[in-house]
Amino acid sequence: MSTAPVAVITGAGRRLGYEVSLALVERGYRVFALHRTHTDEIDFLIGQGVTALQVDLADPDAVQARIDDIVRDTTSVSLLVNNASTFETDAQDPRQRPAQAARLFQINSTAPMQLMHGLGPALETAARACGRPSLIVNITDIFxxxxxxxxxxxxxxxxxxxxxxxxxxxxxxxxxxxxxxxxGPIGFLPRHTDSQKRQVLSETLLAREGGFHSVVMQLLALVDNDFITGAQIPVDGGRRLAQGMARHGQGSPD
Structure with missing residues (x-):
């Protein structure tokens, strides 16, 4: 029976979630990769021994079913990373906004709550077995x-x-x-224009993209330092500060 620590990661099929999954595999974790869409990256992770589980986080029943699948497979989880989210502008039609908000809250906050609660006993079991606390990392936003x-x-x-x-x-x-x-600005999307990129970087003190590795490194630091809890750690190149200065006339977005 494997004694490798177990990690559960949402949004593992692309971008940050994929990079986190790779880093944890390299550290010897047994990884459960939750994903909505099957991608080439998921195929690669499967080839690395990762267990891929398809789930639509917008469906509470589907989330619960995947929690049940995980706890049937293992009674011990050392790390949960709630990474998946959906990002979109508010609907133009005010009549559509309640349904949009309900979906965004389900994906971005309720599903992570389901996972934290549902995997709580397995996280506690892992902590008691190894003598150090297990870890949950929620990926939020400087916004x-x-x-x-x-x-x-x-x-x-x-x-x-x-x-x-x-x-x-x-x-x-x-x-x-x-x-x-x-x-903060760790990886632009293909849809971002050059003008949009320049605007964002002009609002970032370090004036560059951080890359997904900047968040991966911070996550691994949280894994290693077991005396941090309840922290909200910005990895944004100082963008939140530059935005504040611009609003108070101390900087410029140009």
Whole structure:
């Protein structure tokens, strides 16, 4: 029977979730990779011994079914990374906004809450077996502190996850630590124009993309340092500070 520590990662089929999965495989973890869409990256992870589980986080029953699958397979989970999210502007039609907000909250905050609660006993079991706390890392956003009004529902859903991080840090202590990483501009999407990229980087003190590795390194640091819980750690190159200075006339977005 394998004695490797177990990690569960959502949104593992692409971008940050994929890079986190690879890093944990390299560290000797047995990884459960939750994904919505099957990708070439998922095929590669499967080739590395990862267990891939398809799930639509917008469906609470599907989330619960995957929790049940995991706890049937293992009674011990050392690490949960709630990485998956959906990001979109608020609907133009106000009549569509309640349904949009409900979906964003389900994916970005309620599903992570389901996973934290449902895997809580397995996280506690792992902690007691190895003599050090297990870990949950929630990927939130710097917009939890400075919301963008064009993305009101998204920002609110990530703020809810930030608050849940604090609640579950208290609820699951001392056996489980719960922290959040707040990314800034770590990896532009293909749809971003050159103008949009310049605008974002002009609002970032370090004036460059961080790359997915910047978040992976912070996550691994949280794995290694078992005296941190309830923390909300920005990995944003100082963007939240530059935005604040611009709003107070101390900087310029140009």
């Amino acid at each position: 939890t502190e400075r919301p963008n009004p064009q993305y009101g529902a998204y920002c609110a859903s990530k703020a809810a996850l930030a608050n849940l991080t604090l609640s579950y840090a208290a609820l699951l202590a001392p056996d489980v630590r719960v922290n959040a990483i707040m990314p």
